[in-house]
Amino acid sequence: MRREFLLLLTAIFAIATACNSGTKKKEEANEEKSAQVEETVPDNTLTDAEKQAGWVLLFDGTTSNGWRGNNKDYFPAGWQIVDGTLMCKGSGEGEAGAEEGGDILYDEKFKDFQLKLEWKISEGGNSGIFYLGEEVEDWPIYKTAPEMQILDNERHPDAILGKDGNRKAGSLYDLIPADPQNSKPAGEWNSVEIICYQGTVVHKQNGEVVVEYHLWTDDWNALVADSKFPGLNPDWADVAKEGYIALQDHGNDVWFKNIKIKKL
Template sequence: MKAYNIKQVIGILLMSVVMFQACKESKKEEKVTKGTKDTSADQDGFVSIFDGETLDGWEGDSNYWSVKNGNLVGEVTPETLLDNNTFIVWQGGQPSDFELKLEFKIAEAGNSGINYRSDKIDTIPHALRGYQADIDGKIRYTGQNYEEKKRATLAYRGEKVIINTQDNPNEEGSLRANVQRNCWQSREVVDSLGESDSLKTKIKFEDWNEVHLVIKGNRLQHYVNGVLMSDVTDEDEVNRKSSGHLGVQVHVGPPMKVEYRNIRLKEL
């Protein structure tokens, strides 16, 4: 057994204390870092619902939906042209009041949208009926509120609208009869959010844009890149929905591509 003199013993003890303190500080810093990250997530309140690697938690036709470079990709090719609009649907619930944030990029020929508070259609695979935050590559409709396979356009880009119940809503065929030129007729434009063409300049062409949906009660607000594009208050007790499925769309038409990323949900 090796013998140590008093100076060596003191040196060993001092070194041990220094190493212990360094280890303690390292663990403290790690704990603070983790705590800050967790606190930030809690304060923000948004939860990621797309992992960027797989389609886990989503249901759609794999002929049209995939994950590439961390993005949820919807693509129609000349070989896979659609007969009906098709969706990939989140399987984590049917949100009622919520905020949704995501980013999208769409090709010029593309037509897509974010459906919410929607019903599945039994007769058409992977189809939804309900509210939609419209998205298109030519930026004609992006930002408006369009109700898929139901009341059609509820608010064009730049409109603040109140939706009313149509006259005689229980008559056969009354829903279809109340849609003219692809727009619901029982609506009142109560304010302007800006000219549609002016708002269009806030949306990036074939580049990443952020959508923020604020859906609370019967008020439905669609923001793009931080700008309010449409604002609907739905007073139509016959046709409105208070909860339902959430999904994104590829549309009937020419070959197209749309990409989504950073899909985050906060239920209110």
């Protein structure tokens, strides 16, 4: 009887093991299938689900349609469309070398929105994403707009300047450091997201929330007062409730793709 009982247990164990193995293989096959579906989505396109949700492309991967220079009515020669990316060809002279480049903006103002894009920076490079910016004659857009920093944290001096790392990638430039600091090295793509809704602003970098703050509050005014911005524009804290999205030419090679936005 004991021998028969042991044989029965062995058989049950074998069946359970086979079932678990089959389930695991099925899960692995589903995961592999999902990964393959993600890989086949072309850059600079929207899925049907994104279209239904209200997402709109700001860059089609082949033209500069919708983009122009800050305080210009044309697309600057220092920017190019390269292999499906919107690329700034750096002068190597910082902001001072932007005669044929300069910052570019998308020619539509946005109020409450969710912006997604991917960026890649060259070694030692610096750039940024501006939002809620205003176009003022003879002014660079950073005199009016908050900036999500783009940086090679390993090589650019800004990584050790400012306060507590508030000039590293993903940070609200010179104001709030990205926490956690999860940017990828120069030459690798980073995915970012900026959400603006009724004064609440969120920066996401590579899938994680790294900055959250609230415009037009007492805390916001105190934060700005303790930064370099009042010296650039005494009214800098009065960020516009509706403004431009812009990409920075800081004199270094930088690439952007998959730029899309949804109005909230």
